[in-house]
Amino acid sequence: xxxxxxxxxxxxxxxxxxxxxxxxxxxxxxxxxxxxxxxxxxxxxxxxxxxxxxxxxxxxxxxxxxxxxxxxxxxxxxxxxxxxxxxxxxxxxxxxxxxxxxxxxxxxxxxxxxxxxxxxxxxxxxxxxxxxxxxxxxxxxxxxxxxxxxxxxxxxxxxxxxxxxxxxxxxxxxxxxxxxxxxxxxxxxxxxxxxxxxxxxxxxxxxxxxxxxxxxxxxxxxxxxxxxxxxxxxxxxxxxxxxxxxxxxxxxxxxxxxxxxxxxxxxxxxxxxxxxxxxxxxxxxxxxxxxxxxxxxxxxxxxxxxxxxxxxxxxxxxxxxxxxxxxxxxxxxxxxxxxxxxxxxxxxxxxxxxxxxxxxxxxxxxxxxxxxxxxxxxxxxxxxxxxxxxxxxxxxxxxxxxxxxxxxxxxxxxxxxxxxxxxxxxxxxxxxxxxxxxxxxxxxxxxxxxxxxxxxxxxxxxxxxxxxxxxxxxxxxx
Numbered sequence: 001x002x003x004x005x006x007x008x009x010x011x012x013x014x015x016x017x018x019x020x021x022x023x024x025x026x027x028x029x030x031x032x033x034x035x036x037x038x039x040x041x042x043x044x045x046x047x048x049x050x051x052x053x054x055x056x057x058x059x060x061x062x063x064x065x066x067x068x069x070x071x072x073x074x075x076x077x078x079x080x081x082x083x084x085x086x087x088x089x090x091x092x093x094x095x096x097x098x099x100x101x102x103x104x105x106x107x108x109x110x111x112x113x114x115x116x117x118x119x120x121x122x123x124x125x126x127x128x129x130x131x132x133x134x135x136x137x138x139x140x141x142x143x144x145x146x147x148x149x150x151x152x153x154x155x156x157x158x159x160x161x162x163x164x165x166x167x168x169x170x171x172x173x174x175x176x177x178x179x180x181x182x183x184x185x186x187x188x189x190x191x192x193x194x195x196x197x198x199x200x201x202x203x204x205x206x207x208x209x210x211x212x213x214x215x216x217x218x219x220x221x222x223x224x225x226x227x228x229x230x231x232x233x234x235x236x237x238x239x240x241x242x243x244x245x246x247x248x249x250x251x252x253x254x255x256x257x258x259x260x261x262x263x264x265x266x267x268x269x270x271x272x273x274x275x276x277x278x279x280x281x282x283x284x285x286x287x288x289x290x291x292x293x294x295x296x297x298x299x300x301x302x303x304x305x306x307x308x309x310x311x312x313x314x315x316x317x318x319x320x321x322x323x324x325x326x327x328x329x330x331x332x333x334x335x336x337x338x339x340x341x342x343x344x345x346x347x348x349x350x351x352x353x354x355x356x357x358x359x360x361x362x363x364x365x366x367x368x369x370x371x372x373x374x375x376x377x378x379x380x381x382x383x384x385x386x387x388x389x390x391x392x393x394x395x396x397x398x399x400x401x402x403x404x405x406x407x408x409x410x411x412x413x414x415x416x417x418x419x420x421x422x423x424x425x426x427x428x429x430x431x432x433x434x435x436x437x438x439x440x441x442x443x444x445x446x447x448x449x450x451x452x453x454x455x456x457x458x459x460x461x462x463x464x465x466x467x468x469x470x471x472x473x474x475x476x477x478x
Contacts, residue, residue, distance in 0.1 A: 002029075002050050009063060012041045015096055019084055019167070019466075035059025036078055036087045039096070040066025068092040073126070074180050079143055081167035083181065083464040094119040094460060097468035101435045101458045109439030111446075111453050119458040119468065120318070122311050128463065129181045130225045130290065131307050133274050134190060136197075136216040137161045138206040141172040160206060162194045162219060170272065171209055181464065185230050185258055186221045192254045193219050193234065196247050207237060209272060215240075217267065218274035222288060222299060225309025229260040229288035233301040235274050239266050248282040260284045263301050275302055287364075289371075292316065295343050298367045302360045304337040308461040315431070315469055316344045318457050319404060322429045322473040325349035329401040332425070334384060334416070339365030341404055341431070342377050351376040353397050357383050384416040400425045411437030417444045424450070428474040438472060445474055452477045 002008075010023040010031055021037040024030055033045045035058055042064040045057035062069075072078075072086035085093050098119040105111040122128060140161040156175055163176035175194075178187040197204055197216055207214035218235040232251055234244070244264045251259055261284025265276020279286060279301060287300045292313045299305045306312035319341055325331055329349040333342040336354030338361050346352050346369075354377060356362050362381040369377045378397065382390060403425045405412065411434065412420075420428060421444075428445065432438035445451045451474040458470045 006047045007044050009044050012037045030054040032056050038066040038069045038088050080164050086464045098458045101470050104435035104439040109443045114453050116456045122460045122463050125463040126180050128308050130309050131222045132182050132186050134219040135173045136206045137173040138208050139172040141166045141174045183223045189221050189232050212270050220274050224288050224290035226291040230258050231261050231288045233263045235265045239280050260288050295372050298364045300360050303364050311461040318471045322471050323402050330398040332400040332403045334405040335407050337361050339368045346374045346377050354379040355382050385413050402427045404429045406431035409434045411441045426476050430472045432470050
């Protein structure tokens with residue numbers, strides 16, 4: 001009845017996983033459509049996979065646009081994998097983000113009778129990021145318009161790119177001139193570093209993931225949302241002091257006093273993760289600071305800090321509202337990073353134990369506590385899977401009344417969830433950047449009726465993208 005290459009017309013009624021949308025044909029056949037469709041669109045799509053219960057198709061034309069559709073502002077929209085939702089108005093983005101969390105809790109976690117609150121909006125929809133990570137590659141990703149063009153007719157070299165990886169394509173990158181989620185300083189640094197590296201290609205070849213040779217790996221820029229302090233961190237394989245001093249001078253000329261620090265990080269790793277093993281500071285202190293509420297935080301090149309400063313404060317206030325700490329409570333903050341949540345909670349409880357794996361983050365957390373005059377926080381460097389190694393320290397510190405956990409996107413290791421169940425604090429507040437991980441870990445926490453999910457608040461930290469944060473409160477039921 002259906003064939004590959006066939007064009008079908010249908011209305012889009014919902015979002016699916018992995019950048020897909022969903023609709024049905026007149027005969028009831030389900031169709032998952034890849035591409036930037038919006039709920040309410042009528043589209044034409046080309047079938048490329050036929051299964052018994054559904055078709056997979058690629059968007060080819062928007063026949064009738066949804067009233068929720070809007071024009072993307074970015075010239076790389078549809079190619080870059082970042083801002084996948086620029087074609088939907090902001091109210092629709094918020095609706096869908098709440099729906100993502102609600103659906104994950106119901107369909108993955110098996111939670112019933114729990115209603116997510118409306119997603120809290122961000123004050124700025126563009127230019128809100130305080131960190132950008134640009135990748136160097138020796139294979140430039142070609143846009144659809146460039147494919148088939150003779151090599152000599154390309155405006156940019158084919159063997160150099162500084163930008164973002166296209167979805168699922170980690171050996172190539174789109175060479176971008178600007179990002180609309182960045183601050184102006186970030187885009188100035190991007191242009192300055194690109195021009196410098198192109199002029200010095202013989203001395204600074206791009207690192208190749210195929211041969212594992214070359215120098216240029218990543219450009220990481222960080223901008224204090226409330227302080228204005230700006231960091232440039234160039235990640236290379238080795239250090240070339242002469243060239244780095246020259247680059248520093250060009251960044252100073254382009255950015256002036258806005259450039260607080262320039263760091264050249266080096267790594268011998270064979271992956272493309274922007275994480276330096278050594279840091280060479282060429283300007284400033286090698287770190288920047290930012291403020292959340294009344295607190296000031298030190299942020300080093302490898303440190304985690306929420307990427308939307310304005311919404312980070314909203315997130316932490318919501319975390320405190322969910323935790324409800326009392327003046328004598330003992331709070332554990334797991335995956336504490338640079339101590340941002342721990343320090344937020346410290347003024348409202350007896351004491352806080354922060355646990356974090358990354359050494360530089362723990363160092364920053366201790367520095368942040370001292371900087372802010374917070375004396376009731378203790379920070380430990382530890383992999384949570386090995387938390388039994390500090391049982392004596394935990395007993396000495398005191399059993400927690402509240403545990404706050406803010407794990408990475410993949411969620412918590414099952415051993416860490418089991419440890420939480422053994423600790424059995426009266427309340428667990430789970431701060432999540434991935435609804436699916438929240439749902440899976442939440443289901444494990446609640447096994448056997450030990451805990452119940454009491455509330456869940458989605459928060460938008462990443463406008464124009466499909467990412468959503470949420471704060472969930474679990475209460476001990478037994």
